[in-house]
Amino acid sequence: MVNIGPISLPGFPLLLAPMEDVSDPPFRAVCKDNGADLMYTEFISSEGLIRDAIKSRQKLDIFDYERPIGIQIFGGDEEAMGISAQIVDTINPDLLDINFGCPVKKVVTKGAGAAVLKDIDLMVRLTAACVRSTKLPVTVKTRLGWDNDSINIGEVAERLQDTGIKALSVHGRTRAQLYKGQADWSHIARVKDNPRIRIPIFGNGDIDSPEKALEYKNRFGVDGIMIGRAAIGYPWIFNEIKHFMATGEHLPPPGIEQRVEVIRKHLHKSVEWKGLVPGINEMRRHYNNYLKGLPNIKEFRLQLVTVKTVEEIDYILDTIRKTYAGYAFEPRKVEMEKMACNCD
Structure with missing residues (x-):
């Protein structure tokens, strides 16, 4: 089992990444049906929650059949993040997740998401404010760093663990990469191999097939995998990965x-x-x-x-x-760079 505070997940859990305008309750429902072990809401602005913005409030909707479910928030102000954590507490999800990874301009220019990667001290203060303000286990999703010259995920992981977070998910790209190029999981592996790290480390980025999921599990030693873009229009990927890991065989493509x-x-x-x-x-x-x-x-x-x-x-x-009754689908081929979406 993999434990996130009091939450117990299967031995190698598959997580559905929070994706803006994608990971809403209808999409989460079909992913849950098809093997997702832990899911998150779309990311929610801390400022929007405090203003009681309708769109932000609607994103708080969660349902019992989704559990375990995490609500993800983002922002760049300590007080706002702390208050937002208290608001999330009243909804009673299973955990609170903080987004320090979203690379899109409208988020970064507000000093939130991946922008916080440029200021680790601020990241620590924002995280600590959330940990202090909620009884929920707090987790973080982030990237390797701002750019290739400032990859700081090793320091980030240690310092965030010290604030009291219960798990860390890492997308294997920098903010500068957006969704281009190949995700570099070697940095994620170094975090996992760090003897100081005691919390679960989940890897994210480019997992688009059962073969790659198994390869990355064995090669990089992560505690679980987070899947984003590859689940869009194809929620079956979770059960396909589980079946392949258990048997070494492929499930037939969904008819x-x-x-x-x-x-x-x-x-x-x-x-x-x-x-x-x-x-x-x-x-x-x-x-x-x-x-x-x-x-x-x-x-x-x-x-x-x-x-x-x-x-x-x-x-x-x-x-x-x-x-199309009886049509035999070919095994799926995913073109990841054509499926860029916010905050995977």
Whole structure:
């Protein structure tokens, strides 16, 4: 087992990364169904929580079937982070996670996310403020450093552990890299190998297949793996990795029945949580990823993103299911650089 404070996870847990505009409750529901061991909300602005901003408050929604579930916050002000931690406490998730890794400009220019990598003392103060302000186990997600000349994850890990955090997730890129190039897990391995480090270390970045998950587990010795972009439109990756690690064999790619079933659940959860119009509209970004690989699917995709009722979408999904009944999908090939998203 891997323990994060009082939370016990399977021996080598697979975590769903928090991704802005992706890791909402509908998406988390289908990932949970397909093997995600620990999930996080989209990241939430500490300032937004304090202002009682509607979007920030909505992101606090969690459900019992998701547990264990963490709420992730970000910000650059100690007082705001401490107050936000207290607000999160009232929601009663299983843990509180702090985002020190998001590389996008709108976050970094506010002195939050990956910007904090330039000031480790500030990072320590922000983290300590959260640890003091909540009874929840606190974890952190971050990157290797600001750029290749300032990779400081070794010092960061030790100092954050000293504040009382219970686990650390590390994306194997610098902020300067954004999502380009290859994630360098050798720095993550050095953190894990540090005899001073006692907390679980989770690796993140470029895990897109069962083979790579097993290779990185063995090669870098991390306590678990966090998966982000590779789960978009493909929540089956969690169970595929688990099956491969246990048996050395691949599960067959999900067939059209499985894909339509997951799309339908994702859609209905989206409408239930967001409301009819936003639920349908925001679901449109997912169809292409779910249906990738099907020949001559363009016309069906066009229909899915233009109709305006759940009944019409359900009818189109039934038509797709019948049209492609028995279709043999090829094993998935992921083009990670084309799937960049905020805060994976």
